[in-house]
Amino acid sequence: MSPSDDPAPSPPAVFEAPWQASIFALVVALHDRGLFAWRDWNRVLVQVIAEQDAAGAARSPSDGIADPAGDGARHPADWVRALEILLAERSLVTPDELTGMAEAWAQAYRTTPHGQPVTLEA
Template sequence: MTDPNFRAAAEAVLPGDEAGPVFREPWQAQAFAMAVALSAAGHFSWADWAATLSRKLAGQTAEADADGGGYYRAWLAALEELTDGRGLTSPDERSSRQESWAEAYRTTPHGSPVNLPSD
């Protein structure tokens, strides 16, 4: 069941301007969408999400956000903590998948789409 405060909370934390949501990089939008979808599916409450994200943001320094991406790096760290903690993934699985994507990126010709080979 969706947390009743979920939509309002999501809209409150989403960076934006008068034109709508603002993401500097595609991965930021994807991380945002994953957190919203997992919360909506009942894997964690929006209150749990907000508390976890707050802890991650509190641990940042100004230098960590020099490029403006610190907010979403904290978002990603919170997402990883919650998915690991709920058994949706494990650090080993995540590390293996990250390495698979990194290898696919390194071996893809410039200008071609990066595709992860089938396992």
């Protein structure tokens, strides 16, 4: 991170599901790798939040729009969308790749018996 970069975003006080911790860790790791600056991240996140707010009543206040923790952390679903957009902007991933990979994981879960590790076939 360059000295002039914006400060890193705060994680929520409590992650409410494992994927929320995963997306936070992924964003931090990709930033640390130098793929984007926090100011770029913040720009995209602001855009996502504005789109979500404009989309209106799809989410309830408990989804985090009201920022109940008061620490600036928004709903982690916004982080997921923001990262998808940011990586696509940089041609690091395409929407088709994401859709295909998500479906591959869903299929892996559907076809793996409980008790076996769920992995993607290489």
